[in-house]
Amino acid sequence: MINIPQRILLGPGPSDVPPRVLEALGRPTIGHLDPVFLQLMDDIRTKLKAVFSTQNEMTLAMSGTGSAGMETLFANLVEPGDKVLVAVNGVFGGRMADVAGRYGAQVETIEAPWGQSFKQADIIEAVERIKPRLVAVVHAETSTGVLQDVDRLGAAIHEQGALFLLDCVTSLGGVPVEIDAWGVDAAYSGTQKCLSCPPGLSPVTFSPRAVERLTQRQQKVQSWYLDLTMLRQYWGEERAYHHTAPINMLYGLQEALSIVLEEGLEARYQRHRAMHELLRDELKTLGIGYASQEGHHLPMLNAVTIPEGVDDLTTRRRLLDEYGIEIGGGLGAFKGKVWRIGLMGHASSRRNVTLLVAALREILG
Amino acid sequence: MINIPQRILLGPGPSDVPPRVLEALGRPTIGHLDPVFLQLMDDIRTKLKAVFSTQNEMTLAMSGTGSAGMETLFANLVEPGDKVLVAVNGVFGGRMADVAGRYGAQVETIEAPWGQSFKQADIIEAVERIKPRLVAVVHAETSTGVLQDVDRLGAAIHEQGALFLLDCVTSLGGVPVEIDAWGVDAAYSGTQKCLSCPPGLSPVTFSPRAVERLTQRQQKVQSWYLDLTMLRQYWGEERAYHHTAPINMLYGLQEALSIVLEEGLEARYQRHRAMHELLRDELKTLGIGYASQEGHHLPMLNAVTIPEGVDDLTTRRRLLDEYGIEIGGGLGAFKGKVWRIGLMGHASSRRNVTLLVAALREILG
Numbered sequence: 001m002i003n004i005p006q007r008i009l010l011g012p013g014p015s016d017v018p019p020r021v022l023e024a025l026g027r028p029t030i031g032h033l034d035p036v037f038l039q040l041m042d043d044i045r046t047k048l049k050a051v052f053s054t055q056n057e058m059t060l061a062m063s064g065t066g067s068a069g070m071e072t073l074f075a076n077l078v079e080p081g082d083k084v085l086v087a088v089n090g091v092f093g094g095r096m097a098d099v100a101g102r103y104g105a106q107v108e109t110i111e112a113p114w115g116q117s118f119k120q121a122d123i124i125e126a127v128e129r130i131k132p133r134l135v136a137v138v139h140a141e142t143s144t145g146v147l148q149d150v151d152r153l154g155a156a157i158h159e160q161g162a163l164f165l166l167d168c169v170t171s172l173g174g175v176p177v178e179i180d181a182w183g184v185d186a187a188y189s190g191t192q193k194c195l196s197c198p199p200g201l202s203p204v205t206f207s208p209r210a211v212e213r214l215t216q217r218q219q220k221v222q223s224w225y226l227d228l229t230m231l232r233q234y235w236g237e238e239r240a241y242h243h244t245a246p247i248n249m250l251y252g253l254q255e256a257l258s259i260v261l262e263e264g265l266e267a268r269y270q271r272h273r274a275m276h277e278l279l280r281d282e283l284k285t286l287g288i289g290y291a292s293q294e295g296h297h298l299p300m301l302n303a304v305t306i307p308e309g310v311d312d313l314t315t316r317r318r319l320l321d322e323y324g325i326e327i328g329g330g331l332g333a334f335k336g337k338v339w340r341i342g343l344m345g346h347a348s349s350r351r352n353v354t355l356l357v358a359a360l361r362e363i364l365g
Numbered sequence: 366m367i368n369i370p371q372r373i374l375l376g377p378g379p380s381d382v383p384p385r386v387l388e389a390l391g392r393p394t395i396g397h398l399d400p401v402f403l404q405l406m407d408d409i410r411t412k413l414k415a416v417f418s419t420q421n422e423m424t425l426a427m428s429g430t431g432s433a434g435m436e437t438l439f440a441n442l443v444e445p446g447d448k449v450l451v452a453v454n455g456v457f458g459g460r461m462a463d464v465a466g467r468y469g470a471q472v473e474t475i476e477a478p479w480g481q482s483f484k485q486a487d488i489i490e491a492v493e494r495i496k497p498r499l500v501a502v503v504h505a506e507t508s509t510g511v512l513q514d515v516d517r518l519g520a521a522i523h524e525q526g527a528l529f530l531l532d533c534v535t536s537l538g539g540v541p542v543e544i545d546a547w548g549v550d551a552a553y554s555g556t557q558k559c560l561s562c563p564p565g566l567s568p569v570t571f572s573p574r575a576v577e578r579l580t581q582r583q584q585k586v587q588s589w590y591l592d593l594t595m596l597r598q599y600w601g602e603e604r605a606y607h608h609t610a611p612i613n614m615l616y617g618l619q620e621a622l623s624i625v626l627e628e629g630l631e632a633r634y635q636r637h638r639a640m641h642e643l644l645r646d647e648l649k650t651l652g653i654g655y656a657s658q659e660g661h662h663l664p665m666l667n668a669v670t671i672p673e674g675v676d677d678l679t680t681r682r683r684l685l686d687e688y689g690i691e692i693g694g695g696l697g698a699f700k701g702k703v704w705r706i707g708l709m710g711h712a713s714s715r716r717n718v719t720l721l722v723a724a725l726r727e728i729l730g
């Protein structure tokens with residue numbers, strides 16, 4: 001057995017998992033149709049609805065990581081030939097365009113430079129011009145550290161008869177996510193970011209409007225594993241067997257959601273905001289600034305510019321080897337130029353900010 | 366937090382998980398690109414190769430349950446219009462036909478009655494007649510308790526230029542699975558059966574012949590999440606980010622595989638065989654016989670006929686409530702007529718057989 005070190009996870013995810021969640025993972029496995037387990041599924045749904053701020057009955061955890069959640073939305077809501085508009089300003093917008101295309105969508109994109117957010121008016125203009133059936137936006141772009149304003153999009157998208165899809169992988173539990181108030185029709189997240197549960201599940205939620213689109217499909221959902229027309233009969237009253245749920249991961253998610261709701265969503269958002277500001281001020285003293293647009297920084301994922309003359313890999317390797325701290329490198333256009341410093345969920349603490357800054361100060365001299 | 370009872374899992378899966386595996390699940394989460402985690406992935410591959418009896422380099426654990434493994438094979442190996450032959454004698458053969466169809470295959474099936482296995486000659490005859498590009502067979506049909514002989518299929522399938530796909534969800538770790546010796550080109554399994562790890566991962570293996578088919582694809586793999594052309598760059602030397610691996614589940618799988626190999630495959634097969642025979646003899650004294658074909662019973666999943674006048678649900682509910690024992694009901698054509706008694710992995714013990722038979726004797730009077 002390999003010895004697993006105790007890291008401090010300040011990268012783009014997974015984030016640090018609190019002891020209560022780790023303990024929950026190790027509880028004895030029970031059956032996926034056990035009455036006790038069905039009760040646990042109901043409780044998870046109730047808690048997910050609270051965290052998503054939604055009344056959507058079709059709210060559940062998919063048996064895969066966040067990317068499986070992304071694929072769930074497109075697999076279930078795209079029919080071949082559907083026009084899908086994707087707003088791309090980083091890796092995950094690009095991934096959505098790729099996934100939608102694989103499910104037969106006619107994909108149209110609008111783009112913003114890496115590190116920039118979209119003006120909502122620009123997205124709305126594109127919706128009115130392109131008249132898609134689905135519009136997909138990333139709320140928190142993990143590759144660039146950018147928070148996207150989305151509160152005005154729902155109404156405009158619905159006016160065109162389209163559905164509004166939102167990637168909440170990194171935002172959920174760290175900044176306000178208002179599925180119902182914003183008119184979001186389908187959203188997905190991951191467990192390993194601000195929910196502080198290990199990776200392996202993807203919470204998703206579908207509005208009644210999205211469920212109607214699903215019900216009216218002409219063709220079978222292209223993916224069996226992600227097919228919500230079947231899976232909802234397991235999460236619903238029928239409890240019909242679809243696939244064997246990942247029991248122990250769901251123990252962990254239930255515990256993680258309990259911790260989120262015990263802290264309270266507002267308090268949690270406030271903590272993420274405060275720790276982000278602390279980090280930002282401290283990094284400034286080291287001469288380190290942000291790669292993401294001013295006023296649109298993600299509090300839980302800080303994309304900062306690697307200072308001139310500093311080697312990316314050497315520095316991250318020293319943080320890991322000498323301090324047990326993981327931070328993330330850049331992806332795509334930001335590779336070698338940007339660090340991604342996560343302060344997500346349980347890991348968003350004054351202690352971690354202080355330690356990271358002190359360690360960086362020692363390494364950078 | 367819901368109190369999780371300590372069950373004895375003698376159904377069709379999940380099976381009981383040994384304490385060492387539960388403890389492993391709760392080890393601290395580390396990053397999916399952490400050097401220690403990459404070492405753990407390599408170790409899992411080495412151990413999976415041993416359990417699958419294969420030299421296939423493309424052997425890995427997919428980030429979903431067994432059904433995701435099934436879908437992985439068809440998503441990666443089917444191109445639209447390909448002729449796929451599926452041998453159907455239960456739920457899981459039927460599911461393979463469904464999945465293959467969703468990926469654009471022209472699906473042909475041969476069928477055997479529920480509870481019966483195929484004669485290998487009949488499958489070979491169909492292969493020669495239909496000339497498919499892929500042939501898919503279930504090694505251990507969990508819905509009917511039938512073990513399928515497959516040792517002669519590989520050569521005949523290869524003679525036609527086709528690939529041989531095998532469902533090993535329930536067989537792996539419980540009866541001999543000889544991927545290389547049998548000429549299997551792609552196989553999948555689940556962790557929650559004879560490997561005695563919680564559900565959530567699907568071990569898969571692809572032969573060089575299957576990898577070549579994958580490499581020569583004309584079209585993108587239809588599923589992004591299951592796309593091995595990308596995923597192999599994460600499990601391979603490039604270590605390119607695809608999706609965030611389910612870290613803690615992989616801790617559990619590593620530990621579960623260690624336990625399997627410490628016992629030794631031959632000893633493990635022998636234990637499953639012996640406990641099956643013990644159960645069979647004991648059930649006979651209760652007047653309970655098998656629904657599966659004589660000589661083809663699965664040792665780890667006993668499909669037995671519910672005695673005349675005995676109520677299925679009441680009996681299973683009493684086993685669960687009064688004894689904490691889970692056994693499985695029938696699926697499809699066997700619903701209400703058959704119990705499925707699992708003696709899988711860690712749960713395949715004399716103590717469990719003795720307890721179950723004693724409990725059934727008390728309930729059935």
